[in-house]
Amino acid sequence: MPTVDYRDSLVELALSHGKPLERTDLESARTRAELGISSLDIIILMSGFMQRYGVADFRPEWVPMLESMDGICEVMEEIVGSAEVGK
Amino acid sequence: MTDRCQPLTEEELKSFQENGFVGPFDLYEAEEAVMKWNKAKIEMALSQNKPHNSTVINYDRHLDCDTLSEHIARPEIVSKLRGLIGDDILCWKSNIFKKEPGEAGTGWHQVEAFVVGETTTSSAPSLKYTEESTNVTQELTVWTAFSPATHENGCMTFIPGSHKKWYYDESKPLTRNIESKKHDFFGYDYSELKLDPNWDPDQEEIVEMEMKAGQFVIFLAKCVHGSRPNVSDIVRQAYASRYVAPSVKIYENVTQLVEFGDSIDLDYHGSVLVSGEDRYGYNRIHERNLNGVPFNKVPLAIP
Numbered sequence: 454m455p456t457v458d459y460r461d462s463l464v465e466l467a468l469s470h471g472k473p474l475e476r477t478d479l480e481s482a483r484t485r486a487e488l489g490i491s492s493l494d495i496i497i498l499m500s501g502f503m504q505r506y507g508v509a510d511f512r513p514e515w516v517p518m519l520e521s522m523d524g525i526c527e528v529m530e531e532i533v534g535s536a537e538v539g540k
Numbered sequence: 541m542t543d544r545c546q547p548l549t550e551e552e553l554k555s556f557q558e559n560g561f562v563g564p565f566d567l568y569e570a571e572e573a574v575m576k577w578n579k580a581k582i583e584m585a586l587s588q589n590k591p592h593n594s595t596v597i598n599y600d601r602h603l604d605c606d607t608l609s610e611h612i613a614r615p616e617i618v619s620k621l622r623g624l625i626g627d628d629i630l631c632w633k634s635n636i637f638k639k640e641p642g643e644a645g646t647g648w649h650q651v652e653a654f655v656v657g658e659t660t661t662s663s664a665p666s667l668k669y670t671e672e673s674t675n676v677t678q679e680l681t682v683w684t685a686f687s688p689a690t691h692e693n694g695c696m697t698f699i700p701g702s703h704k705k706w707y708y709d710e711s712k713p714l715t716r717n718i719e720s721k722k723h724d725f726f727g728y729d730y731s732e733l734k735l736d737p738n739w740d741p742d743q744e745e746i747v748e749m750e751m752k753a754g755q756f757v758i759f760l761a762k763c764v765h766g767s768r769p770n771v772s773d774i775v776r777q778a779y780a781s782r783y784v785a786p787s788v789k790i791y792e793n794v795t796q797l798v799e800f801g802d803s804i805d806l807d808y809h810g811s812v813l814v815s816g817e818d819r820y821g822y823n824r825i826h827e828r829n830l831n832g833v834p835f836n837k838v839p840l841a842i843p
Contacts, residue, residue: 493595496585511586513578 459529466498482522495519502529506536544616548623556624557676559747560703560763564755567616567684573754577686577777580607589830592804597797598636602781603808604830608634612781613814617682618838620758621783621815626675627840628816629783630823632667632790637683637767639694639776645769647725648699648741650708652679652762668789670822678785682758685751685778692772696749696757699741702764707741708733716801727800784811786818813837 460479467474467490474488482488485495499519500511515531518524544566548556556562568576583605591603602608612631621629633654654666669678689695714728741764748768749757759765761782770776784790796805810826812835818825828834 491595493581493585496582500586511582513575513582516578516581517574 457530457533459526462502462529463498463525466502470494470498470501472498479522484522485520485525488522492519495525499525499528499532503532506532508532508535542616545619548620553623553676556758559698559700561698561700561747561749561757561759561765562620563757563759564685564749564751565616565620565757566754567614567756568754570688570753573684573686576607576611577779580605580611580686580779583607591808591830594802594804596800596802597804599797599804600634600809601636602631602634602812602829603810603826606829606831606833608779609812609829609833609835611684611779612812613836613838615838617756617781618815621680621682624676624758625678625680625783625785626673626816628786628818629814630786630788630790630811630818630825631781631814632784632788632811632823633782635780635782637776637778637780639767639770639778641693641770641773641775643694643770645694645697646767647730648764648766649725649730650702650706650762650764651710652760653710654761655710664793666791666794667784668792669787670789670820671787673785673787675785677760678788679761680758680783681761681780682756682783683778683780684756685753685776687753687775687777689749689751689776689778690772691748691750691768692770693774694768694770694776695751696778697766697768698747698749698759699744699764700747702744703760703762707735707739707764709735783814786813786820786822789822792822816840 460476463479464474464476472490472494478488485492490498496516496519499515503511515528518528548562552562584601587604589604591600602612612634618629653668667679683696708730710733712733714730714732716727751757790811791806791809794806796803808830810824813825815838826835
C-alpha cells in the first residue's frame with residue numbers, strides 16, 4: 454500500500470487534463486472503470502504525472518496496475534520513488 | 541530458423557483448405573505476450589503520430605505503435621502465410637478486439653471484399669480482387685491472443701468448411717442499432733445478410749478456438765466466424781492483422797470509413813510489404829511507420 458495518499462494529486466492531475474474528478478468519486482471508486490477513465494486515458498494521466506517528476510520510462514508492468522484505484526496510487530508512488538532515486 | 545518459423549506442413553495446408561482456418565500456433569510466450577500488449581497500450585496512448593483520432597474505429601495502430609509494427613511482420617506469422625497466399629504479401633489492415641467481462645459474443649459473419657459499415661459498398665468495397673490466383677487464397681487474417689482466449693472469456697468460433705459457400709450477402713447494407721441484442725456484430729445485425737433466412741448457424745458444427753496468450757490462428761474472412769461472450773472476469777485481448785496479395789486493390793475509390801457510429805479519413809492509409817515484392821503497384825506502400833521506423837520485411841529464406 455502507498456505510504457502517501459495520492460488521491461488529491463490524481464484529482465488535480467485529471468483536472469489539468471480536462472477530466473474533472475471529485476475527491477468523493479475517488480473515495481467510493483475501487484476501479485479505474487468506476488472513475489469513468491478509459492484504459493488509454495489513465496496512461497496519459499500517469500504520463501503527465503511522470504513529466505512532473507522528470508521520470509521518462511513508462512514501465513509496461515504498470516499498465517495492469519492502473520486498473521484499480523489502489524494500483525493507480527501504487528504506480529504514482531513508484532513514479533515519485535523513481536524520481537527520488539534519479540536525484 | 542526456429543521451429544516457430546516453419547512453414548505450414550502438408551497436413552496443416554490440407555486442414556486449412558478443408559476448414560478455412562488453421563492453428564493455433566505459438567508466437568510469444570504467455571508472459572511476453574501480455575507484456576508486449578502493455579507496451580503497445582502505452583504506445584497507443586502516448587502516440588504523437590496517430591493515423592486517425594477515432595477511439596471507436598481502432599484500425600491500423602500497427603502504423604504508429606512500434607510494438608505492433610514489429611508484430612505484423614513477425615517471421616513466425618509470415619512463414620506460415622506464404623504457403624497459402626504466396627511469397628508476396630501485404631498487411632493492409634489491423635484491428636484491436638478487446639472483450640470486457642460481461643460483453644456479448646460477436647455474431648456470426650462472413651466477408652471477403654470487406655463491405656462493412658456505411659461507406660464501403662459492393663461497387664466500392666475495401667478489397668477488390670483483380671485476378672484469379674493459383675495460390676490457396678488472396679486474403680488472410682491472423683488473430684493473435686494477447687490474453688488467454690477461452691470458452692469463458694470469449695474465444696473465437698468457426699464453422700469449419702463454411703468458406704466454400706456464401707451464407708451471407710456481404711454486398712447488402714446493414715442497419716446499426718447499439719441498443720438491440722440482435723445487433724451483435726459491433727452494433728450491426730449481420731443476420732440481415734443471410735441468404736437463407738431459415739439457416740441457423742448455431743445448428744452447424746462449431747469449433748471453439750481456445751488459445752493461450754501469445755498464440756495465433758490464421759483464417760479466411762470468408763469462413764463464417766464469431767466469438768463467445770465473455771462470462772468471466774478476465775478481459776480477452778486480441779489483435780487481428782489482415783493480409784492480401786499485392787494484386788488486390790485496397791480501398792480503391794474509398795476515402796473515408798463510416799463505421800460503428802464514427803468516421804475516419806483514409807489519408808493515412810498504406811499497406812506494409814511484409815514479404816516478397818509488389819509487382820502491381822496498385823496500392824500505397826508504407827516502408828516506415830508513422831514514427832519513421834522502418835517495417836521489417838521477412839526474407840524469403842528465414843535465417
